[in-house]
Amino acid sequence: xxxxxxxxxxxxxxxxxxxxxxxxxxxxxxxxxxxxxxxxxxxxxxxxxxxxxxxxxxxxxxxxxxxxxxxxxxxxxxxxxxxxxxxxxxxxxxxxxxxxxxxxxxxxxxxxxxxxxxxxxxxxxxxxxxxxxxxxxxxxxxxxxxxxxxxxxxxxxxxxxxxxxxxxxxxxxxxxxxxxxxxxxxxxxxxxxxxxxxxxxxxxxxxxxxxxxxxxxxxxxxxxxxxxxxxxxxxxxxxxxx
Numbered sequence: 001x002x003x004x005x006x007x008x009x010x011x012x013x014x015x016x017x018x019x020x021x022x023x024x025x026x027x028x029x030x031x032x033x034x035x036x037x038x039x040x041x042x043x044x045x046x047x048x049x050x051x052x053x054x055x056x057x058x059x060x061x062x063x064x065x066x067x068x069x070x071x072x073x074x075x076x077x078x079x080x081x082x083x084x085x086x087x088x089x090x091x092x093x094x095x096x097x098x099x100x101x102x103x104x105x106x107x108x109x110x111x112x113x114x115x116x117x118x119x120x121x122x123x124x125x126x127x128x129x130x131x132x133x134x135x136x137x138x139x140x141x142x143x144x145x146x147x148x149x150x151x152x153x154x155x156x157x158x159x160x161x162x163x164x165x166x167x168x169x170x171x172x173x174x175x176x177x178x179x180x181x182x183x184x185x186x187x188x189x190x191x192x193x194x195x196x197x198x199x200x201x202x203x204x205x206x207x208x209x210x211x212x213x214x215x216x217x218x219x220x221x222x223x224x225x226x227x228x229x230x231x232x233x234x235x236x237x238x239x240x241x242x
Contacts, residue, residue, distance in 0.1 A: 060232055061089050062239060065133050065165050067158075068146040068231070069209070070174035071202045072194050073181030075219060075227070076146035079174065083228040084144055092136050092143040097192065100125040111194065123160075130164025137166075151208035172234050173209045174227070176220040 066083075070076045077095050084093040100121060101107065108118035129145055136143045145165070149157040162169050178200060185199045194202075209216055215234035219227040 060087055062142070062235070063089070063137065063140060064142050064235055064239070065137055065169050066142075066144040066231065066235060067149070067161055067165070067169050067171045068144055068174060069149045069158075069171055069206075069214075070146075071148055071181055071206045072192075072199050073183075073185035073188070073203075074174040074176055075184060075224070076148075076174055079219070079224055079227045079231070080144045080146045082224045083231055086225075086228065087142065090141040092132075092141055094129045094132055094143055094145045096122075096125055096129055096145065096147040099128050126160060127164055130161065133165045148202060148206075150205050151212060152205060170235055170238050171214050172231055173206070173214050173216040174219055175206055175209065175216055176218055178203050180220045 068076045068080050077097065080095070081093050084091040102125075103121060108115070108121045110118050112118075126147070133143045133145060145161070147161070149161065149171075151157070158171060161171075181203055182196055182199055185194055185196075188194075215238065217227060217230045217234065219230070222230065
C-alpha cells in the first residue's frame, strides 16, 4: 500500500446542480504515515549528546539535566537555585522537597518516621519531578534536581531517577564535612530541620558515594558561587567523556 493509506470516497450531489461528484468519507480525510521500522518511539525525549571525546564542553550553555545529590544540610537547594539563576541559557530548578510538600493535608512527614506512607509520597514526588524534567528538556530548557539519594539503594535511588528522567541524567554529589552539615541543619526550620542523630546517620550513608565514579564536591569551605562553578566543571568533564 506504500507509505500512505488510500482515502475512500463516496458519491454526493454538488449543491444547486444535481450532478454527482466525489467527496471523502467522514473521518477519513487525513493521510496516515506508517511508523518507520524498529518499534515504537523512545519513552523519553532524546537527552543532550556530548561533544567529541576529549573536548571540554561549555557546561554553562549545554542543555543538561543535573541531579544534585547530598545529605541534609549540604546546601543542595541553595546551590541548585543559584546554579539555575546564573546560567546563560534557560534553566529550571526542581526541588524534590518542594514537590513533596505540595501535599498539605495528609503530608507524610519523614520526621515522624519513615514508613510505607512517606515512601509512597516520596516515589510520587520523584515521578512528578522526572515528568517535569523531561518536559523542560523537550522544550530546550535545562534543569537541576536535588535529592538525598543513598548509594546503598541503587534501584530506587539513582536508578529510579534515571528511569524517570532518562539515561542522560548527570549526577553530582555535594558532600561537605559532618560538622558543616550539622551547623547548616541547625539553621533550618519546619519540616526541613532534622535531629542531629538523623543528620549524622544520613551523612554516614552518603560516604558510600566515594569510589562510585560520580563527581564529588566537598563544599565545606566553598561559597555558593564557587560551588556552582565546580558543578559546571564536573558537568563539562562528564559531557566530554560521552
